[in-house]
Amino acid sequence: MIRNGRTSAWTCPTTTGAGSSCSSPARTPRRCSSPRRYELLTGHVPDPTALNIVRARVYTHHSRVAARFLDGRICLVGDAAHLMPPWAGQDMNTGIRDATNVTWKLAAVATGRAHPRILSTYDTERHAHATAMLGLSDTLGRVLSSTSAGAARTRDVLLRALTRAPQVRDWLLEG
Numbered sequence: 273m274i275r276n277g278r279t280s281a282w283t284c285p286t287t288t289g290a291g292s293s294c295s296s297p298a299r300t301p302r303r304c305s306s307p308r309r310y311e312l313l314t315g316h317v318p319d320p321t322a323l324n325i326v327r328a329r330v331y332t333h334h335s336r337v338a339a340r341f342l343d344g345r346i347c348l349v350g351d352a353a354h355l356m357p358p359w360a361g362q363d364m365n366t367g368i369r370d371a372t373n374v375t376w377k378l379a380a381v382a383t384g385r386a387h388p389r390i391l392s393t394y395d396t397e398r399h400a401h402a403t404a405m406l407g408l409s410d411t412l413g414r415v416l417s418s419t420s421a422g423a424a425r426t427r428d429v430l431l432r433a434l435t436r437a438p439q440v441r442d443w444l445l446e447g
């Protein structure tokens with residue numbers, strides 16, 4: 273369960289399970305039936321029926337990075353360059369960093385303050401970073417969505433212990 277900023281809105285990514293009524297073989301997101309939403313939350317919160325569920329969607333995610341972000345006059349930024357699973361909340365953040373990286377370089381070249389070869393650093397800098405963020409997201413996903421009861425228990429005990437330290441708790445909640 274992920275708190276969105278300092279508000280009382282929470283995001284709760286949960287796996288639907290193979291063959292369940294909410295699993296989606298198609299790429300098109302489908303709605304998750306109301307009883308099934310509460311069933312999926314059982315074990316995560318004391319009383320799922322007490323929750324006001326604002327939205328529940330079934331969607332798939334991908335782990336992909338383009339071979340290169342720059343080819344001649346074509347520059348890939350954001351989801352066109354990389355697709356990540358949601359676990360680390362890094363896909364849009366990575367896209368914003370892409371845009372920040374390439375736009376000042378383009379402006380510098382266009383105004384004659386930098387040589388055009390500076391643009392090639394966009395690919396080397398951003399490709400490596402996006403690949404690292406994808407690795408982080410995949411690793412976090414394996415930890416958060418473990419289907420092994422023992423591994424999940426160990427993770428929960430460890431995280432509960434770690435979050436007793438206010439600094440660690442703040443770091444985890446604020447990302």
Ligand SMILES: Cc1cc2nc3c(=O)[nH]c(=O)nc-3n(C[C@H](O)[C@H](O)[C@H](O)COP(=O)(O)OP(=O)(O)OC[C@H]3O[C@@H](n4cnc5c(N)ncnc54)[C@H](O)[C@@H]3O)c2cc1C
Nearest residue numbers: 331349350351352353356358360361362363364365366367
């Ligand atoms: C459920 C969910 C939760 C997420 N949570 C997070 C999170 O917590 N943190 C995070 O960092 N990221 C998150 N993301 C990822 C984030 O939403 C995307 O990484 C981000 O929106 C990508 O932005 P973008 O501008 O690169 O691409 P898009 O948002 O896909 O924008 C591309 C735009 O181009 C338009 N377009 C497409 N083809 C054409 C065309 N031929 N001509 C003109 N226009 C066209 C599309 O209509 C669209 O408006 C989440 C995604 C999902 C689905």
